[in-house]
Amino acid sequence: MSAGDWKDLYGASLEGDLARVRYHLDAGVNPNYQHPEVMCTPLVASLIHGHDAVARCLLDHGANPQLRSDFDGLTPLQAARRYGRTALVEVLLDRGATEEPRPPFWRRWLSGTHLA
Structure with missing residues (x-):
């Protein structure tokens, strides 16, 4: 694992591995x-999978609370609500x-507005 690996940061966020998340953010x-x-x-990803400590760490390190997932257009707030992360x-x-x-990426892609 190389220092500063964004793909591993995503994997650690998905798995709830706070130490690995901190390593990559640092x-x-x-x-x-x-x-x-x-x-x-x-x-x-961390919100969907219930890793509140990871989500807080990402926010503390500058994660944008408005940045949508391109796959489904889900915002962090929508993910927290949908998956019952009331504390977040x-x-x-x-x-x-x-x-x-905002419509999901695939809808924007089909309509030709995915570049907007």
Whole structure:
């Protein structure tokens, strides 16, 4: 594992491995980098899988509370609400998260608006 591996940061966020998440963030990995194969951010992944401590760590290191997952258009706030992460809903709102409906990537792609 190389220092600053964004793909491993995503994997650690998905698995809830807080030590590995901190390692990569401290090495300078951008917490907002979206996995190009999964089209999801580490923050949304951690919220979907119930890793609150990882989500808080990502937010503390600059994760954008408004950045959507390209796959389904899910914001971190929507993910927290959908998957019952009530403790994180308030944290996200305090960090500036708002509801902004947007169609999922595949709908935008089919309609030709995916570049917008």
